[in-house]
Amino acid sequence: MWRSCGAGARAAVAHGLGRAPPTALCSVSPQDLAVPNTGWSAAMCEQFQRLLRRAADGSWRRIPSYRRGLDYLPEVVQMAVGVVTRPGPRLFLRSVDEEGAGFEYAIFLHASGHRTQCLCQLGPYLEGHHGFAHGGAIATLIDSTVGTCALAVAKASVMTAKLSISYLAPVPVGAVVVADSRMERHEGRKIFLSCHVRDTKRDTLYAEATALFIQVEDTKPPPAASL
């Protein structure tokens, strides 16, 4: 069903961003997963290339994406707390290893730091009603897109306090969608955001949402998270 984007696309990502991969300080480097893999459809690859081309002038930036929350920490910190050799919990969106089966996505951040766009392909493990993506999967996509925007605005940890979604049209399994989020207001610790989920041609508005994120002190994982 899925067509590979090939090594050329992966090379274009590295070249287009002009960024070196994270410096390896130990044997286990986090793998950036916001790049094409064999599970990406032709439509997903095409849109990804379009967004990369748009990012070439510096107006947008692709955000690397990792398998675990801890992968985002500098490796020196990971080594200090001894997590490099203990995989631990996964980020929800990266919990499926089979390429193309779950969420395949890449998030782009606008240079203003107040807007994010998530290009996402919703795989067959995300089915709700036959042939359509589960509403919870759409909510997850929205939460992560607005959450990333809130993180960029706050430059600190944030938590979802409120998320209100209007589901306007069902999203077919395998569809490639764009979730477009922006900050609406920022009042102290409160960040208000909006989000629209559309098809890539912008013909169909699948969902619209508003969200409130609250800036918090760095969250400490509960004991179960260290198992």
Ligand SMILES: CCCCCCCCCCCCCC(=O)SCCNC(=O)CCNC(=O)[C@H](O)C(C)(C)COP(=O)(O)OP(=O)(O)OC[C@H]1O[C@@H](n2cnc3c(N)ncnc32)[C@H](O)[C@@H]1OP(=O)(O)O
């Ligand atoms: C590590 C990096 C990983 C990267 C991952 C990439 C993906 C990233 C994306 C991740 C995305 C995934 C993200 C996730 O999945 S986050 C996980 C889902 N969310 C939660 O579990 C949050 C649970 N709730 C809480 O922890 C607390 O209630 C929070 C922290 C939210 C606020 O408790 P806190 O004690 O801190 O705040 P406060 O009580 O002093 O209130 C402060 C102000 O806020 C106003 N207020 C509060 N709540 C609400 C409400 N519900 N509606 C309206 N207003 C509300 C309140 O009136 C007050 O306003 P004002 O009186 O000042 O005007």
